[in-house]
Amino acid sequence: MNYLEPELFHYSDTQGTKSFREEIAKFLTDYARAAEALNPEHITVMSGCCAVFATLSTVLCDPCDGYLIPTPCYGGINSKTWLYGGIQPVHVPLFSEVTDEESHPFQLTAEKLEAALQRAKNQGIRVRALILINPHNPLGDIYPAQLLKHCLEFAHRYELHVIMDEIYMLSVYGDATFTSVLSLDCVPDPERTHFMWDFSKDFGMSGIRVGVLYTRNHEIQKAVNQLAVFHGCPGPVQHVLSQFISDRDWLDNVFFPTNKKRLKEAQNILVDGLADVGIPVLKSSGGLYVWADFRKFLKSQTFEAELELWQKLLEEKLLISPGKAFYCYEPGWFRLVFSDSVDKIYLCIQRLEQMLHADATESAANNISSNADALCTLKEGSSGNPSNTPGDDVSQLKNILLYYNHICI
Numbered sequence: 311m312n313y314l315e316p317e318l319f320h321y322s323d324t325q326g327t328k329s330f331r332e333e334i335a336k337f338l339t340d341y342a343r344a345a346e347a348l349n350p351e352h353i354t355v356m357s358g359c360c361a362v363f364a365t366l367s368t369v370l371c372d373p374c375d376g377y378l379i380p381t382p383c384y385g386g387i388n389s390k391t392w393l394y395g396g397i398q399p400v401h402v403p404l405f406s407e408v409t410d411e412e413s414h415p416f417q418l419t420a421e422k423l424e425a426a427l428q429r430a431k432n433q434g435i436r437v438r439a440l441i442l443i444n445p446h447n448p449l450g451d452i453y454p455a456q457l458l459k460h461c462l463e464f465a466h467r468y469e470l471h472v473i474m475d476e477i478y479m480l481s482v483y484g485d486a487t488f489t490s491v492l493s494l495d496c497v498p499d500p501e502r503t504h505f506m507w508d509f510s511k512d513f514g515m516s517g518i519r520v521g522v523l524y525t526r527n528h529e530i531q532k533a534v535n536q537l538a539v540f541h542g543c544p545g546p547v548q549h550v551l552s553q554f555i556s557d558r559d560w561l562d563n564v565f566f567p568t569n570k571k572r573l574k575e576a577q578n579i580l581v582d583g584l585a586d587v588g589i590p591v592l593k594s595s596g597g598l599y600v601w602a603d604f605r606k607f608l609k610s611q612t613f614e615a616e617l618e619l620w621q622k623l624l625e626e627k628l629l630i631s632p633g634k635a636f637y638c639y640e641p642g643w644f645r646l647v648f649s650d651s652v653d654k655i656y657l658c659i660q661r662l663e664q665m666l667h668a669d670a671t672e673s674a675a676n677n678i679s680s681n682a683d684a685l686c687t688l689k690e691g692s693s694g695n696p697s698n699t700p701g702d703d704v705s706q707l708k709n710i711l712l713y714y715n716h717i718c719i
């Protein structure tokens with residue numbers, strides 16, 4: 311792996327070296343259980359998924375066009391695509407409350423996509439694409455095959471491009487079955503369905519900066535390849551990763567089983583520890599984090615209170631991302647990453663317990679001394695406020711994102 315031929319230091323194909331694309335095609339065909347073997351010619355390699363997002367959205371949309379994205383969602387997509395392509399997000403807000411036709415909190419349905427698209431149309435926004443993250447960040451859930459098909463059919467009906475972000479494709483643990491878009495026998499609109507994956511999450515290599523786009527659309531790929539010149543991967547990195555993903559024996563018998571086992575163990579420790587301190591989490595089967603419900607620890611059900619809690623957590627040396635950084639429409643949800651040493655997870659729970667216990671004692675003392683008027687004032691400011699949405703305080707969000715970008719997962 312460490313021996314580098316001199317030619318690897320020359321300019322290489324901006325689409326990615328042929329040998330690397332061939333290795334990736336084989337790797338994804340097998341690990342995504344692709345319905346048919348991937349064609350290396352349909353692959354473009356870039357410096358990470360953010361680069362893939364930026365270039366693809368620039369190619370697919372004109373400035374001011376919109377893209378649909380269910381929220382909460384990975385916060386980086388928003389600011390980065392916006393800055394580069396000048397396009398705007400059209401959120402599909404998901405909520406924790408379960409209604410009749412849903413089976414779990416924050417569930418996506420084709421009807422919700424439809425409603426968001428109509429809202430955008432009424433506002434005069436031309437929507438060009440739908441972004442789906444599967445396994446989801448930050449929710450950690452996996453789209454059932456049926457839902458995935460409904461979403462693809464919805465996009466096909468409205469001639470929307472679909473960007474499938476499957477960056478956590480192999481970070482699935484437990485008994486869950488993951489369905490990659492590449493594994494579907496029949497995709498409703500293959501020319502408008504684009505897949506992306508990279509090495510950051512499934513291999514814990516976010517510093518190596520290598521992302522992969524797979525698209526069967528020749529015209530789009532041609533345009534993406536023009537922009538890829540600004541986002542290329544160094545030849546030596548492509549060479550090393552080719553060796554790395556071709557070592558199937560090690561991947562199948564050592565790396566993936568160990569990785570999945572450790573992720574599941576770490577998740578169990580965190581989920582159990584959170585349950586002990588009274589924090590429920592959304593059931594998850596993929597990703598490196600859990601989505602946890604801190605609502606009962608908010609002073610009021612507002613994003614101001616969420617920010618206040620987040621700052622308190624920081625003071626206790628707990629860096630836990632608040633829902634607002636993921637454009638969540640409901641205050642009080644936080645994402646906790648568990649892909650770290652078990653010691654740190656225990657330490658996190660210990661600090662949480664101390665902090666929440668101290669808070670409970672303090673508020674009990676305050677309650678005794680406070681009068682009824684004060685309680686009334688608190689209630690009035692706590693709910694039903696129309697400005698209580700993730701988008702209403704840009705400076706707060708910037709604060710969180712600034713912090714979040716330093717630890718982005």
Ligand SMILES: Cc1ncc(COP(=O)(O)O)c(C=O)c1O
Pocket residue numbers: 357358359360361384386443447475477508510516519521718719
């Ligand atoms: C869902 C999702 N997509 C894309 C990215 C960006 O990946 P990268 O930093 O490797 O470009 C991330 C990073 O956190 C992510 O969580």
